[in-house]
Amino acid sequence: MVSLQIQMYQLSRLLHDYHRVLYSHLEEYEVSPSLYAAPWFLTLFASQFPLGFVSRVFDLLFVQGTEVIFKVALCLLSNCEGEILECDSFESIVDYLKTTIPTLTHNQMEETITKALEMDISKQLHAYEVEYHVLQDEMVDSAPPSEDLERLDRLEKTSVQLKKQNMDLLEKLQAARVKIQSLENSVESFLARESQMKHLIRSLEQEKASYQKTIERMRNSLPAEVVAAGDVEMTQLKASGTSKTKTASKKP
Template identity: 75%
Template sequence: MCLIYKACLNLQSGSGGALCSTECRSSPVCKFITYLLDSYCTLSFYLSSACCKEPSTPPSPLWAVSYPQQTVVECLHLFLKPHLPALLASVKHQLTGLKSSAGVVMFNLRQVQMYQLSRLLHDYHRELYNHFEEHEICPSLYAAPWFLTLFASQFPLGFVSRIFDFVFAQGTEVIFKVALCLLSSHEGEIVECDGFESIVDYLKTTLPNLTQTQMEQTIAKVMEMDISKQLHTYEVEYHVLQDEMIEAGPLPDDSDRLDKLEKTNTQLKKQNMDLLEKLQAARQKIQTLETSVENFLSRESKMKHTIRSLEQERAAHQKTIERMRSCLPPDALTDVEMTQIKTGPNGKAKTAAKKP
């Protein structure tokens, strides 16, 4: 509506045959209006009647390419001239009446629309919805420009003109359909993005670069889709949730919340200091135990080394004894064994008891 309003103001400022200045005719507004009118046969036929002496059939839809731009704008002015006063009066009246509350109304409307789009993704494309939730990407990050400009800020002009046609014919429900179709057709590529920045960059730069085939497929899906009941349900659901939040009572004052946060912070700091002291004591105890374990391991290693040395020495002594035994005669070996029998545990010879 804003573009049409500006275009009407530009057209109404003309006089005589020169309806717009050269600067106005080269402005994006005039070019955009001229492009949008390519699909309307009524104006095409009117242009043909104005430029041809004996028009028989309406000209080609691409009439804006066949005729000078000044002629197109003049015919547009002639076509809209009877309706301009009522149109401008209605627009001015609405702007005057809504100026004070327009910001609040638009904000609330935008919140409802973002909630509806989020619920549509939740119900129809759960994997994509979970992927957005995992990376904390809300619809307002990427879809707000779509709703504010009817996709004109990022998408090709030909695609935008088709959306305008659907909006005039079916209402704002078309915006949800187009957004849902665009996201669903690129769901695989979006899920492959593994970061917040990469997802947002894909939605803002890669997704709007549609080919002609993708445009036609999107428009076909939009024509087949019907989500009016779901949108109404989601709108009612949003308002019910808002009413429940209001009935829950106002939030505490910021000062009270700040005092509570400060008290909680003080308690947490005290607990943190206590835990740090306990942690330091535990670390010292662990260090002492580790030192003790190292000492025990060192002593154990020394004792094992001593045991191995004694075992080797014992084995050497046993071999020496065996060699000495092999060198002694049998009689001497018998005397040695008898001597060992008579020797006590302490290595001293036993004294035989005297008989009475």
């Protein structure tokens, strides 16, 4: 997970240079980028954010490369800087970053994408990566053996935690994909049934029209006196049925 560690360092440096007050606030409560931004980078925001927003991020990613992830993350944090500064504990800050930011409104999401398009941080990212490697080399050269072991142990524990978090996020992503596929299949099934019903209705309407034309032709082919007699008989039958219905309704 060396690449992820470099990315977390780069995001921290971006916050330091672009939003110093927010950076200081997070540092005061020991909220490092790996606590909230690791899922953003590992899943390209798909684990927590709406699908529409994630698709926009993917569009930018294909056009501009991985730099987009940093720009979107930085814009999300800057858009909510005031609310984050109002949080006065480690728990409240982490909760806001993990649960509230992914539920931003559609307009706020669009504003984030627009701001990200206008940013250019490629030079800074390269400089921060070089800076990270230099600092790591200096730490290795200057650290006593005991500190080296402790640092290695911490890194190994962090690596294990990040790997576990990554696996959990991948499982959630896979479950979400299965659910989406199931819903899409259900929609296709409903659409197919609707199409069949519409086709059946059209067939019945055509059949009804055909019967009506046949009846009309038969009536036209019969002599007028036969048609008149038939109409009288039908009228009598209807009247008789109506009277029987009324009589039956009067009985206790």
